[in-house]
Amino acid sequence: MDKFAQALYTMLFHIPAGKLTTYGRLASAAGYPNHARHVGKILARLPTETKLPWFRVVNAQGSISLSGDSFQRQKLLLENEGFNVTEQGKIQDFRKYLII
DNA sequence: CACGTGACGTCTA
DNA sequence: TTAGACGCCACGT
Numbered sequence: 001m002d003k004f005a006q007a008l009y010t011m012l013f014h015i016p017a018g019k020l021t022t023y024g025r026l027a028s029a030a031g032y033p034n035h036a037r038h039v040g041k042i043l044a045r046l047p048t049e050t051k052l053p054w055f056r057v058v059n060a061q062g063s064i065s066l067s068g069d070s071f072q073r074q075k076l077l078l079e080n081e082g083f084n085v086t087e088q089g090k091i092q093d094f095r096k097y098l099i100i
Numbered sequence: 101c102a103c104g105t106g107a108c109g110t111c112t113a
Numbered sequence: 114t115t116a117g118a119c120g121c122c123a124c125g126t
Contacts, residue, residue, distance in 0.1 A: 024108065037105095
């Protein structure tokens with residue numbers, strides 16, 4: 001559990017429903033620019049039963065970066081919060097929901 | 101130490 | 114706007 005991961009979890013916890021952010025922005029906000037990939041690494045480690053809103057993190061293009069079952073899981077969770085997600089995982093007007 | 105890889109991002113044509 | 118090239122960084126092999 002390094003400092004980066006800790007900062008990441010804290011920030012994630014502060015993202016309210018209906019809002020979202022991107023891997024890169026989250027990394028920068030945590031004080032680690034250019035560490036977008038590491039964010040993904042850390043999120044991938046989260047247990048499936050975590051309470052953290054990991055699904056409110058998408059890539060810079062505003063689309064889901066997962067695949068298969070994981071993709072469907074994130075898509076549903078996002079839609080449950082009111083987001084309109086295309087079959088390809090693209091979130092409509094995602095820029096309007098950025099919190100960071 | 102070299103190399104490949106990944107829940108990524110940015111620049112450029 | 115879009116695709117492709119390139120950049121980045123931690124980690125495993």
